[in-house]
Amino acid sequence: MIFGQRRLWCASILACAMVASSCVEQDPVGIKSVHVKSSFVSTDPFFVAWSASFVSSPIQTQWWGGTDSREYRQYTGGTADAGLLAFATANPGRLYVAGDEPDQACTSPYNYAGSYHDFVAAIRGADPTARFSPAGFGDPNSNCCPPGPRTSCWDQMHSTGYAQQVYDNYTARYGVAPPVDEWRFHDWGNWCNDDVGCWYSHVSGEAAWSVSHGANMVLGSWGFIGWDTNYTNTPLYLSEIKQAMALLLNDTRINQAAWWSYENTGYAHYLKNPDGTLRQEGQQYTIVLPTDIPSSVTLVGSAGGHAKLQWTNPFAGWQTEAEFWVQPGGVGSYVYSNTDLVAPGATQTPVDAFTLGDRVKGRARYYNRLGAGPWSAFSNVVLMH
Numbered sequence: 458m459i460f461g462q463r464r465l466w467c468a469s470i471l472a473c474a475m476v477a478s479s480c481v482e483q484d485p486v487g488i489k490s491v492h493v494k495s496s497f498v499s500t501d502p503f504f505v506a507w508s509a510s511f512v513s514s515p516i517q518t519q520w521w522g523g524t525d526s527r528e529y530r531q532y533t534g535g536t537a538d539a540g541l542l543a544f545a546t547a548n549p550g551r552l553y554v555a556g557d558e559p560d561q562a563c564t565s566p567y568n569y570a571g572s573y574h575d576f577v578a579a580i581r582g583a584d585p586t587a588r589f590s591p592a593g594f595g596d597p598n599s600n601c602c603p604p605g606p607r608t609s610c611w612d613q614m615h616s617t618g619y620a621q622q623v624y625d626n627y628t629a630r631y632g633v634a635p636p637v638d639e640w641r642f643h644d645w646g647n648w649c650n651d652d653v654g655c656w657y658s659h660v661s662g663e664a665a666w667s668v669s670h671g672a673n674m675v676l677g678s679w680g681f682i683g684w685d686t687n688y689t690n691t692p693l694y695l696s697e698i699k700q701a702m703a704l705l706l707n708d709t710r711i712n713q714a715a716w717w718s719y720e721n722t723g724y725a726h727y728l729k730n731p732d733g734t735l736r737q738e739g740q741q742y743t744i745v746l747p748t749d750i751p752s753s754v755t756l757v758g759s760a761g762g763h764a765k766l767q768w769t770n771p772f773a774g775w776q777t778e779a780e781f782w783v784q785p786g787g788v789g790s791y792v793y794s795n796t797d798l799v800a801p802g803a804t805q806t807p808v809d810a811f812t813l814g815d816r817v818k819g820r821a822r823y824y825n826r827l828g829a830g831p832w833s834a835f836s837n838v839v840l841m842h
Contacts, residue, residue, distance in 0.1 A: 501529050501713065503706065503827060504745055506728055507678065508719035515735065515743050516728060518719050530554060530675075535572060535592065537579035545583040552638060553580055556592040560615045563601040566622035570630060573623070577636055593641040593677035594619050596659065597648075616642060616659075617666040624670055639712055640667035641677040650684050651693070653700045664710035676705065676714040682724050691737060694726075698741045703774030706745075706825040707801055716742060747775045747823035747830030756819050758839035759808070766797070766806045766819040766836060773802040775823035775830070781809060784816040787840065791818065811841045 501517065508518035511525055524531045524544045528551075533541055535556025545551070555576045559569045573591055580587045595615050602610035612618045620640065627635040642663040646656030660676060667674035679701075686694035705714050719739075721727045728739030735743070751768035758764040766779045777799040782791040794817070797806040811817050818838045823830045 502745070503713055504702065504716070504742060505713065506716040506719040506742070512719075516716075516719065516739060519715055524548075530590070532557070533576075535559075535576060537576050537583075542579065542583040545580050545587055549584050550586045550588070551584075552588040552590060554590045554592060554641065558595050558643070559592055560594050560619040561600055563614075566619060567626045567630075570623050570627035570635070573635060574627065574631060588638040589636055590639040590641050590675070591620070591623065591635070591637060593643045593675075596642070596644045616644075617663055620666065620670075634671060637670070637672045639672050640670065640674045642667075642674055643678040644676060645679060645682045645717075647683055651686055651697065653697050653704070656681070656701065657704045660705070660711075661708065664708060668710050673710050673712045675712050678715055678717045680717045680726050682717065682726055684726070695737060695741045698738060699744070699772070700774055702742075702745070703772075703801070703825070706827065707774070707776065709826070745825075746828045747772075747825065749775070749823055750831050751777060751821040751823065751833045754819065754821050754833045754836045756817060756836040756839045758817070758841065760842070762811045762813045762815075762841040763808045764811060764817050764819075764839055764841065765808045766821060768804060768821050768833070770802065770804060772823075775825060776801050777803060777821050778824050778829060779806045779819060779821045781811075781817060781819045782835070783811060784838075785812070786814050787816045791816075813841050815841045817841060 505517050505519045507521050509521065510518070511520040511527060512518050519528065519530070519532070521532060524533070524541065526544075526548050530552045531544070532554050533556065541553075545553070553576075555573050556569075569592075577589050580589070594617075597607075597611040597615045597618075599607070599611060601614045602608065613622075620642075624635060640663075642660075644656065644660050644663065646652070646659070649655030649659070660679075664674050681694075681697065681701075684694065684697070686697065702714075705711055716728060717724070719728050721729075721731070726738055728736060728742055730736055749770075749772040752771060753767075753769040755767050756764055757767055764781075766781070768777070779797045779799060781794040781796075783794045784791045794811070795809065797809070799806055816838050818835045820833050820835045822832045
């Protein structure tokens with residue numbers, strides 16, 4: 458399904474720094490999240506939702522009506538008129554999105570490359586620190602193609618096929634690659650009903666294309682709009698949202714994801730009820746940090762002072778942070794030893810080496826780029842021998 462001018466995008470630049478330092482038993486150790494600094498520091502979160510108005514809580518929304526000084530990313534119609542230039546002068550360092558889905562309007566890649574070039578030049582004249590994103594491109598569909606079953610035209614005229622043509626036309630016309638701080642794609646898994654893996658394979662392909670063409674991507678609009686589980690199996694649908702959010706957060710090629718939409722716009726799977734309360738989808742969308750806790754955390758020792766931590770995953774989508782604590786020589790209190798960071802879905806750490814005679818225990822928690830969940834209880838204690 459395609460929604461033309463009613464769908465827009467925004468994003469924030471997020472980065473993650475993983476810090477482990479020695480500490481005493483009472484001190485927390487673990488993942489710390491930081492924002493990339495720029496001339497304008499975005500406060501936009503990773504997950505936002507498109508809306509007819511701007512709100513900051515419980516889900517920050519992206520206003521589809523135009524520019525807003527509270528936001529880092531600014532939706533525009535793709536034309537740098539006097540009002541937009543005045544905004545750029547008064548609000549340095551913002552990122553400007555040049556229109557919405559030119560592929561859906563059947564705009565030729567040649568013409569869009571030219572309009573993007575002129576848009577960037579005009580905004581830079583008002584704000585040399587401005588940043589830019591081409592319009593979001595829709596996922597493959599029959600628009601702008603001959604009627605009938607799906608053909609290669611659907612892929613060529615949309616998504617990365619269209620983006621590649623814009624890139625090539627810009628390079629041919631101006632002798633340089635287009636100035637892009639973020640690429641933007643829209644993907645609702647139109648051909649993947651109830652199959653998160655199918656949907657993410659498309660998103661991952663768009664992210665890979667983006668990075669290979671000079672910038673990370675924003676998932677400018679998503680939400681499984683055509684999926685029917687809201688009516689047949691809501692717990693399944695909420696699980697699918699959670700799985701999808703984990704995949705997006707684990708993908709450092711993606712700067713932000715924007716849900717379509719916050720209010721009811723006539724399509725399924727919106728987030729807010731008319732009275733302002735969140736629907737079940739909206740409640741799920743607010744859970745950006747892991748709430749699950751690894752269970753059955755067990756330390757397994759072996760000869761030569763070696764040990765590893767094992768656990769059971771109630772949800773396999775998160776990365777795991779595992780800590781080891783030691784009681785040197787089996788005397789006194791336990792002190793922090795080291796941390797292992799383990800990929801999503803794993804159920805154990807690598808084997809670590811410890812000093813013979815030490816007693817060792819461990820604990821684990823899930824994390825993503827935004828932060829970490831609760832710690833498990835400590836494991837059993839194993840004497841290193």
